[in-house]
Amino acid sequence: MGQNRSVAELLRTEMDKLTPTERKIARVLLANYPVAGLETIAQLAARVEVSGPTVLRLVGKLGFDSYTAFQAALRGELEARLQSPLVRREAASEAAGTDFLAGFVRRQSELMQQTAANVSAAEFDGAVALLADPKRRIWLLGGRLTEPLAAYLAHHLKVVRSQVTQLRALPASWADHLVDMDKHDVLVVFDIRRYWQDAQRMAEMAAQRKVQVVLFTDQWLSPVSRCAKYTLAAHTAGPAGWDANTPLLMLIDALIAAVNTRHWSDIHDRLQELEQMRAALGEGGG
Incomplete structure (x- = not known):
């Protein structure tokens, strides 16, 4: 099996x-x-209505020498x-040398490279197309540590298109928005380990209303992936026990750049008008 690749990534990239x-x-x-x-092999084969040897062939193609x-x-x-x-920190080995910053940057670079290598072009392009479609309303939801990432993406999208709303991380308020969602909407969910059951429930209910779900997650895959149209999974296992948001932020920046590059003709006039309004209002700073 490829180094640091989850079984889910192998299934998706080898499909x-x-x-x-x-x-x-695989599905x-x-x-x-x-x-x-x-x-067991027999149980999985029966569930899919295939033979046991077919299950073993798939396992072999994924790089495993046995079902065990x-x-x-x-x-x-x-x-x-x-x-x-806490558990991750206790299990982690100390980085060699005394230059913590240099080692940290090297690890972040490795995570970003692993992320880029395992996100399929079809998933990325599909997410870009959905978020750039002016006929769709966009809703974004982040968790305790990923809410700032959802806000960052929301701020960028609001500049280049209309109908972008960030949901508060308060499940009691979601029904007020969910009732208005339909097949013309996109729900962007950020969910990393240890996964948020409320977010999964929200995504499932949105999917039942034909909402297209785009998921940002880690390589172990949030359960939201079961109902997501497109899944962008980042490698996040950082040093010192804390998962890194840098690879997720890289995916967000890449998505924003792709939306701007591929749909510039649609965005240009809006940006021009927006800049004129900002100048008239005396807005300064980024």
Whole structure:
């Protein structure tokens, strides 16, 4: 298995190389990830209505020499999903040398490179197209540590398009917005380990209303991925026990840049008018 790649990433990136029968298994695994992969071979084969040897062939294509090794990887991911920063810090080894900043930057660079290598062009381009579509309303939701990321993306989108709303991280207030959502809307959710059940419930209810869900998550995949149209997963396992938001921010900046570059003709006039208004209002600063 590729270094630092989750089984979910392997399934998503290898999907086009699989046979139609193997893709059926992959979709079932992703739809109930990682629990479906912890079933026995017989149980998983019966669920997908394929043979046991077909399951083993898929596992082999993912780089595992046995179903036992495949399940061990999934159990490791399940444990990683639930780890607190305290546990991660105690398990982490000290970085070599005394130049902490240089080591930290190297690790961030590695995480960003791993992120870029494992986000498919189809997922990224699909998210860009949805967020740039002026006919769609955009709603954004972030959690305790990712709410600033949702706000950052919301601020940028508000500059280049209309109908952008950031939801407060208060589940009791969501119904007031959910009741107005329909197939013309996009819900952008930020959800990293240890995942937010309220966000999952909100995304599922939105999806039931035909809302297109775009998910920003980590390599272990938030349960929101089960109902997401597009999933952008970042490698976030940073040093000192805290997951890093830098790779997620890189994805956000790349998405913003792509929206501006690919849809500049639609954005130009709006920006020009906006700048004139800011000048008239005496706005200064970024």
